[in-house]
Each structure stands twice: as structure tokens, then as C-alpha cells.
Amino acid sequence: xxxPHPGSLVAFVIVALVAGxxxxxxxxxxxxxxxxxxxxYLRRVLAFSIIQAALSTLLSLSLGAAxxxxxxxxxxxxxxxxxxxxxxxxxxxxxxxxxxxxxxxGRSGWFTQALSFLGWTDSFSIxxxxxxxxxxxxxxxxxxxxxxxDSLSLVPAEQWRLASALDFKPSHIFRHLDWPVLSAExxxxxxxxxxxxFKSFAIVLALGGGPSRSTLEVAxxxxxxxxxxxxxxxxxxxxxLAICLTLTGLLNWTLTRPPTAHTIRxxxxxxxxxxxxxxxxxAVVLAAGSLFIAPLALSMLSGLAYISDIVDADxxxxxxxxxxxxxxxxxxxxxxxxxLASSARRWRVALRSPRIAAFYDFLPNTLLxxxxxxxxxxxxxxxxxxxxPSAAGLILLPLVNGLAALPFxxxxxxxxxxxxxxxxxxxxxxLGIAGMNKLAIMDWPLIKRPFGAAFALAMALSFxxxxxxxxxxxxxxxxLPYLLFERLGAxxxxxxxxxxxxxxxxxxxxxxxxxxxxxxGD
Amino acid sequence: MLVIENCRxxxxxxxxxxxxxxxxxxxxxxxxxxxxxxxxxxHMIAGFETPESGTLTFEGQNLLxxxxxxxxxxxxxxxxxxxxxxxxxxxxALGLRPSLRLTDEERVLIDDMLDAVGLKGFDTRKPGExxxxxxxxxxxxxxxxxxxxxxxxxxxxxxxxxGLRRDMIQLVGELRRKRPVTILMTIHTPEDVADLADQMxxxxxxxxVASDVPSAILGGPLGAKIAAAVSNT
Numbered sequence: 001x002x003x004p005h006p007g008s009l010v011a012f013v014i015v016a017l018v019a020g021x022x023x024x025x026x027x028x029x030x031x032x033x034x035x036x037x038x039x040x041y042l043r044r045v046l047a048f049s050i051i052q053a054a055l056s057t058l059l060s061l062s063l064g065a066a067x068x069x070x071x072x073x074x075x076x077x078x079x080x081x082x083x084x085x086x087x088x089x090x091x092x093x094x095x096x097x098x099x100x101x102x103x104x105x106g107r108s109g110w111f112t113q114a115l116s117f118l119g120w121t122d123s124f125s126i127x128x129x130x131x132x133x134x135x136x137x138x139x140x141x142x143x144x145x146x147x148x149x150d151s152l153s154l155v156p157a158e159q160w161r162l163a164s165a166l167d168f169k170p171s172h173i174f175r176h177l178d179w180p181v182l183s184a185e186x187x188x189x190x191x192x193x194x195x196x197x198f199k200s201f202a203i204v205l206a207l208g209g210g211p212s213r214s215t216l217e218v219a220x221x222x223x224x225x226x227x228x229x230x231x232x233x234x235x236x237x238x239x240x241l242a243i244c245l246t247l248t249g250l251l252n253w254t255l256t257r258p259p260t261a262h263t264i265r266x267x268x269x270x271x272x273x274x275x276x277x278x279x280x281x282x283a284v285v286l287a288a289g290s291l292f293i294a295p296l297a298l299s300m301l302s303g304l305a306y307i308s309d310i311v312d313a314d315x316x317x318x319x320x321x322x323x324x325x326x327x328x329x330x331x332x333x334x335x336x337x338x339x340l341a342s343s344a345r346r347w348r349v350a351l352r353s354p355r356i357a358a359f360y361d362f363l364p365n366t367l368l369x370x371x372x373x374x375x376x377x378x379x380x381x382x383x384x385x386x387x388x389p390s391a392a393g394l395i396l397l398p399l400v401n402g403l404a405a406l407p408f409x410x411x412x413x414x415x416x417x418x419x420x421x422x423x424x425x426x427x428x429x430x431l432g433i434a435g436m437n438k439l440a441i442m443d444w445p446l447i448k449r450p451f452g453a454a455f456a457l458a459m460a461l462s463f464x465x466x467x468x469x470x471x472x473x474x475x476x477x478x479x480l481p482y483l484l485f486e487r488l489g490a491x492x493x494x495x496x497x498x499x500x501x502x503x504x505x506x507x508x509x510x511x512x513x514x515x516x517x518x519x520x521g522d
Numbered sequence: 523m524l525v526i527e528n529c530r531x532x533x534x535x536x537x538x539x540x541x542x543x544x545x546x547x548x549x550x551x552x553x554x555x556x557x558x559x560x561x562x563x564x565h566m567i568a569g570f571e572t573p574e575s576g577t578l579t580f581e582g583q584n585l586l587x588x589x590x591x592x593x594x595x596x597x598x599x600x601x602x603x604x605x606x607x608x609x610x611x612x613x614x615a616l617g618l619r620p621s622l623r624l625t626d627e628e629r630v631l632i633d634d635m636l637d638a639v640g641l642k643g644f645d646t647r648k649p650g651e652x653x654x655x656x657x658x659x660x661x662x663x664x665x666x667x668x669x670x671x672x673x674x675x676x677x678x679x680x681x682x683x684x685g686l687r688r689d690m691i692q693l694v695g696e697l698r699r700k701r702p703v704t705i706l707m708t709i710h711t712p713e714d715v716a717d718l719a720d721q722m723x724x725x726x727x728x729x730x731v732a733s734d735v736p737s738a739i740l741g742g743p744l745g746a747k748i749a750a751a752v753s754n755t
Contacts, residue, residue, distance in 0.1 A: 423602040424605060426590075426599065427597075427599065427603055429589075429590040430568055430590045430595070431617060431620050431668075432591030432592070433616065434620075437620055437621060441608070441616070441622070445605070445607035
């Protein structure tokens with residue numbers, strides 16, 4: 001009997017895990033969904049999820065686009081460093097961003113103290129919209145700016161020379177050169193940022209400040225952890241899934257262009273850089289952006305002084321747990337992505353069935369839409385029949401983290417496999433190079449660096465993740481982000497700052513390694 | 523003998539219907555305008571395109587049910603023939619053993635073949651360290667070392683400058699004398715192979731329009747049309 005292709009096996013396992021998890025969750029309560037009575041509650045949660053996500057998206061995109069245009073027009077010392085830092089906020093774990101908001105805008109934060117120094121004594125509460133929006137914009141606006149700047153830099157030099165020759169005014173430049181780029185990118189970015197904020201968990205849990213300000217994700221968590229109402233969790237999860245699937249479907253449609261990472265810096269001299277009013281505008285935008293981003297970013301460094309105080313057996317154990325989970329999660333994500341991508345390629349090229357190939361391409365993206373808590377809870381209900389519930393966390397944490405990283409890993413590996421096929425597929429076919437031999441001879445040399453890059457990125461995502469560990473965290477299973485959450489809850493901000501710094505350093509090192517690998521040799 | 527009879531292929535914007543014969547041991551030059559179906563013809567013989575109807579046999583063996591690697595065919599493309607991370611010798615070795623696990627005799631054979639294409643001492647070079655002409659010599663060596671009796675050259679020298687191109691065509695001629703193989707070769711510049719080829723076929727609009735000895739094709743009524751078609755590409 002011929003063995004099934006590894007890719008179809010992986011696809012089957014993923015579909016079975018997600019479907020099995022949902023069925024287990026939906027059937028456990030036995031007495032139908034208690035959810036029918038939750039109409040007003042559901043409406044409130046939904047409204048809050050959507051409004052905060054829409055506001056976060058609007059603010060992130062506005063600030064991001066303004067920063068991108070200002071940075072595109074200006075050259076100043078340290079600009080390269082700013083650009084490099086913009087790209088890194090993506091990997092700041094949300095729980096560390098929560099810490100940063102506390103440290104700057106909290107009761108004893110820098111901002112609050114500065115206000116009281118100026119005589120402003122009204123108490124300013126970060127809980128609710130202010131804290132959530134600050135954290136979301138802090139994480140997303142720099143990322144939006146970086147992507148837009150990369151796209152703006154792809155405008156061919158010839159067009160800029162043409163603009164100079166035709167004596168374009170700044171408004172013409174915006175209309176004919178900048179806007180076409182921005183308008184092509186913004187819908188996709190808006191969808192992505194909205195999705196990330198809609199699904200936000202750690203930030204809303206810590207900064208929401210009460211049950212009236214929950215996103216669906218937090219509501220699912222509360223149903224599971226606090227009320228133990230699996231039926232309600234299943235019901236909420238299905239709503240979450242439906243909304244996120246719609247969004248990812250739209251995203252899949254708009255985000256067809258692979259993200260570019262290279263920036264040609266300083267090659268083009270924009271004619272609008274000399275315009276006086278644009279100078280003032282850009283200075284204001286850059287100053288406002290720095291005043292918002294810099295304190296939050298710098299607050300993460302404040303932990304440096306307390307690093308030596310936190311090193312103990314608990315911390316080391318949490319560190320090792322996080323590293324182990326990250327390695328297993330990255331392995332799951334990378335191997336699955338490779339198997340799925342090679343299946344997709346096989347269907348697209350050898351078997352000429354683009355529709356089935358599209359299914360393999362779409363499957364990882366659907367994982368963006370699956371609420372991790374619902375998946376975890378459902379799988380927990382299954383796993384607990386076979387193993388000690390306390391061991392379930394150790395199995396499920398890497399698995400769910402790996403599945404969460406899969407879409408990103410897939411996106412970087414699949415195009416490389418297709419490139420290998422385009423260049424060498426026919427040579428390999430005529431020489432009889434197939435199966436694992438094809439992977440070793442034809443594919444691996446072309447994908448080993450992106451594979452390494454994706455592995456490091458998956459590790460970074462998993463290492464800093466504060467998601468389903470909130471369900472399992474406790475005496476027996478503690479990761480670094482969980483430790484940080486505990487310290488934040490106890491208002492031990494000094495220790496929290498040191499743990500946060502540690503997480504950020506590891507995540508940055510991994511992301512840096514990932515960036516180096518993905519750019520080297522191109 | 524290679525026999526192609528009424529092999530039909532259709533795409534939404536292009537269709538082809540090939541019929542032609544090539545005698546065993548001959549060198550057949552395939553000429554014609556760009557987009558006329560020269561490459562498709564070679565890809566069909568190699569097994570990358572499957573005709574909906576018709577027959578394709580070589581020495582009486584039906585090729586159509588066979589996978590590309592199972593056909594008695596070796597192919598050299600215009601570009602990307604070599605894997606960039608493998609040495610010249612390893613790239614040639616793929617023609618013998620895709621697993622690259624070689625016996626000592628096979629190593630000697632590969633060395634001899636690199637020698638035969640004028641690349642003695644290049645065995646440890648990687649494609650990035652060789653010129654375009656040298657890379658195509660490696661690909662040619664691989665096609666020959668595989669011992670397959672039918673060799674397809676798909677615009678193999680089009681990206682080389684004219685002097686080098688004629689050198690490479692001379693090389694093909696010499697190699698033929700050492701080893702009896704049947705060769706089909708698409709080419710943009712028919713005059714380069716006029717002396718060397720036994721047969722020339724003109725392919726346009728997905729059909730073999732004419733097939734004869736080169737002098738008859740180039741000097742015949744089609745000559746002017748061919749000159750026009752070729753100079754346009």
C-alpha cells in the first residue's frame with residue numbers, strides 16, 4: 001500500500017484536532033447551551049470587542065501611515081536604527097506591553113508622575129479603553145509604519161526622477177506616488193490589525209478592568225476558567241470562529257502579495273523633502289510618535305537594575321519550561337508547514353489541481369481564526385481521558401502554540417518551495433529525483449535559511465506567549481510570561497520589569513536571528 | 523526511430539498537433555518563431571506535457587505512459603540546469619544516481635565525461651564559480667553520462683554569445699561521434715547548425731510545418747519565411 005503524502009496526513013490531523021476539540025467542547029455540558037440566556041451579555045462583549053478593535057485599528061493605521069510618510073521624506077542621523085526598532089515591536093509579547101503601559105501610565109508610572117508634577121492631580125485610570133488602546137497602538141503602529149515604509153521604498157527611482165522633471169508639487173507626489181502604494185497596502189493591514197486586536201487576550205484581561213470590558217477571547221477564558229461553563233465557551237467560540245474566519249477569508253483575498261522585508265535606504269532623494277510646511281508637519285509627527293513610543297519602549301529597560309534580584313530556582317525552572325515549549329512548538333509548526341507546503345506544491349504543479357492546492361494554502365490561515373482557548377479546552381476534555389490532567393498542559397501548550405505559529409511559518413516557506421519547483425522541478429523530474437531525495441537535493445539548500453528563520457520566529461512567538469498558559473498556569477506549570485502576569489497581579493512592578501526585560505531580550509534575540517537568516521544569501 | 527503521430531495538446535489560448543519522425547542517431551534541429559510550440563514539443567517528448575491523443579514512440583517503445591524519469595530521454599534546458607549548492611561533478615553524478623551514492627567506476631566515468639566536454643579539473647567547482655558556457659557543458663555532460671539514447675536540448679545555448687554558441691554546437695557534434703545518440707535541439711539561429719544537423723523541422727502555430735535536410739529547408743520556398751520568422755525573435 002502506498003503511504004499517504006505527509007502533507008495530507010498533517011492536514012487531516014489539523015482538521016481532526018480542531019473539529020474534535022469543538023465537538024468535545026460542545027457536547028460536554030450535555031444540557032444544551034446555557035448560552036441562550038446570555039443575549040445581553042453577548043451583545044455587550046461583541047460590541048466591546050468590535051469597538052475597541054476598530055478604534056485600535058484606526059489609531060494604529062493613522063499613526064503608522066503618518067510615521068511612514070514622515071520617515072520616507074526625512075533623512076537624519078539614527079534613522080536606520082529607528083527603522084530597525086520599528087520592525088521589532090511585532091515581537092514584543094503582549095504581556096510585556098501590558099507591563100510597559102503600567103510602568104508609564106499606571107498609578108505610579110512616569111506619565112502619571114509627570115502630570116502630578118505639573119500640578120494635574122485628577123486621577124487618571126488606564127483601565128478600560130485608554131490602557132487597551134495605548135497597548136494596541138504601541139504594538140501595531142510601528143509595525144504598520146515599517147510595512148508601509150518598505151512599500152513606499154519600492155517605488156522605482158525612475159518615477160522619482162520623473163516627478164522631479166515634471167516639477168510635481170507635494171500634493172501631486174502624494175496623489176501619484178505615495179497614495180497608490182498606501183491604498184494598496186492599507187486594506188490588508190487594516191484587516192490584519194483588526195483581527196489581532198479583535199482576538200486580543202492578555203492586554204484586555206489585564207487592562208480591561210472588569211467584566212463589562214471583555215473581548216470574546218477573554219469571555220471564553222472566563223467561561224472556562226472561572227465559571228467552568230463549557231457550553232457557553234463552545235457557543236462563544238463558534239461566534240468568535242465565524243467572525244475571525246470571515247476576516248481571514250477577506251485577508252486571504254487582500255494579502256496576496258508576499259510581504260517584502262528589504263528597504264533600499266537613502267537611495268532616493270524625494271523632491272518634496274524641501275517643502276517648508278511638510279518639514280513642520282513631519283517634525284510634529286516624528287516628535288509625537290517618539291513621545292508616545294519611546295517611554296513605553298524604554299520602560300522595558302528599567303528591569304535591568306532588578307535582574308539580579310529575580311534569579312532563583314523558580315525563575316530558572318520557568319525559563320527552561322518556556323524554552324522547551326518554544327522548541328517543541330517551533331518544531332511542530334515548521335515540520336507541519338513544510339509538509340503542507342509540499343502537498344500544496346504537488347497539487348498545484350504535478351497534479352494540476354489548483355483548488356486542492358488552495359485548500360492547503362488556506363488551512364494554516366484558518367488557524368488564525370480558531371480561538372486557542374476553545375481549541376485547548378476541547379482538546380483538554382479529550383486528553384484528560386488518556387492522561388493525568390496535570391500533564392495535559394505540557395502536551396497542549398506546545399501543540400497549540402505550534403499551531404498558532406503555523407500560519408506565519410507557512411507564509412515564509414511555501415513561496416520558497418514553489419520557487420525551487422519553478423527553477424529545478426523539471427530537471428529533478430527528468431533525473432528521477434523524488435520524495436525525500438528531492439527534499440534533500442532540490443529543496444533543502446533553497447529553504448534551509450528560511451526554515452531556520454521561521455523556526456526562530458516560531459520560537460519567539462511561543463516563548464513570549466501569554467495565552468492558554470493562563471488556563472494551565474499554576475503550581476506545576478509556570479512559564480516566564482505566566483510569572484510576569486503573577487508579579488503584575490501582585491503589583492510587584494520591579495520584579496515584573498526584570499522578567500519582562502528577560503522575555504523581551506530572548507524574543508528579540510530570536511527575532512534578530514530570524515531576520516539575519518531570512519535576509520542572508522538573498 | 524522517434525515517431526510522433528497526431529499528438530494533440532490544448533490550452534485555453536494555444537493548441538498543438540505534432541507529427542514527425544527522427545531517424546536513430548540523427549541530429550534534428552527544431553526551428554521556428556517564438557511561441558510557435560518548439561519547447562512544448564520537447565517538453566511533450568520529455569514527459570512534462572501529456573497529449574490528449576496521438577502516439578509517441580522511440581525504438582518501438584510507447585513513451586506516453588512513462589514518467590519523465592523513466593523515459594529514455596535526457597534534457598538540457600536553457601537555464602537552471604544545475605543545482606547551485608552541488609559541485610560540477612555532483613551535478614553530473616545526478617544523471618547516474620539521483621542519490622549521489624557512487625561507485626569508484628562511476629566516479630571515473632564522471633571525470634571522463636567532464637574531460638570530454640572540456641572541463642577537466644572543474645569537478646569541485648560550483649555553478650556560481652563557472653561561466654554560462656561552462657555551466658551548459660556540465661549539463662551536457664550530465665545528459666551524456668546518463669546513457670539515455672535520446673537527448674533533448676531546449677535552446678541550450680541561446681543565452682551564450684555567438685562565438686561561444688558555435689563552439690558549443692561544435693562540441694555537440696564531436697560528442698555525437700563518440701557516442702551514438704539521437705538529438706533534438708531547438709535553436710534560434712538555424713545557420714549555426716546547417717552543416718551539422720541531419721534533419722531540420724520548422725514548427726509554427728503548434729504544428730510541424732516542414733521537415734527535411736537543412737539545405738532543403740533553408741534554401742527551399744520556406745527559406746525566406748524562416749529567415750523572417752527567425753529574425754523577428
